[in-house]
Amino acid sequence: MWKQTLLGALMLCALGQAAAQQAAAPPPQYDSVLASSLGADERGMRPYVFVILKTGPSKMPEGAERTKMFQGHFSNMARLAAEKKLVMAGPLDGVDGRRGIFIFATPDIDEAKKMVATDPVIVNGEMVAEYHKLYGSAALMMVNDVHNKIRKK
Structure with a gap:
């Protein structure tokens, strides 16, 4: 049982690290010239x-x-x-x-x-x-x- 609990804790830790890395990733590169040419608003x-x-x-x-x-x-x-x-x-x-x-x-x-x-x-x-x-x-x-x-x- 302790093995399953440890495995579950390790999986949660790994998922938490992956989420943190994803959140820290830089946002996509904004291209103002392209946005303007397409008639895009701020969204x-x-x-x-x-x-x-x-x-x-x-x-x-x-x-x-x-x-x-x-x-x-x-x-x-x-x-x-x-x-x-x-x-x-x-x-x-x-x-x-x-x-x-x-x-x-x-x-x-x-x-x-x-x-x-x-x-x-x-x-x-x-x-x-x-x-x-x-x-x-x-x-x-x-x-x-x-x-x-x-x-x-």
Whole structure:
């Protein structure tokens, strides 16, 4: 029994030393130039508009027009991303009609609505948009640059 108690005490001591070393570690290096370029506040955060794309009232039937509409949808996203307005986009699983998301680099929902209004899936009623304010890491502004370095196609 004394061996188990001693072992437990040694483990607690080792854990305490590890925690102390971790607490004494220097904080991450702050890069004010990078923070400023990303629009970060003192917490490294910034405001965005988060958009949920949901199934709309006018599903376009399969065929050339639908293909053209979705090509326009992807081209529109690429344009907005190149302009540093669209921070992130992606499909969802379709549960409850939720089909995709956009995250825009603006705190203004009206500005995000203007950008979404340029998308052919919205124009054609294939999808409708739901808007929410989001406060998140300014590092999201780097997602598209990193993505372009890791994609093969």
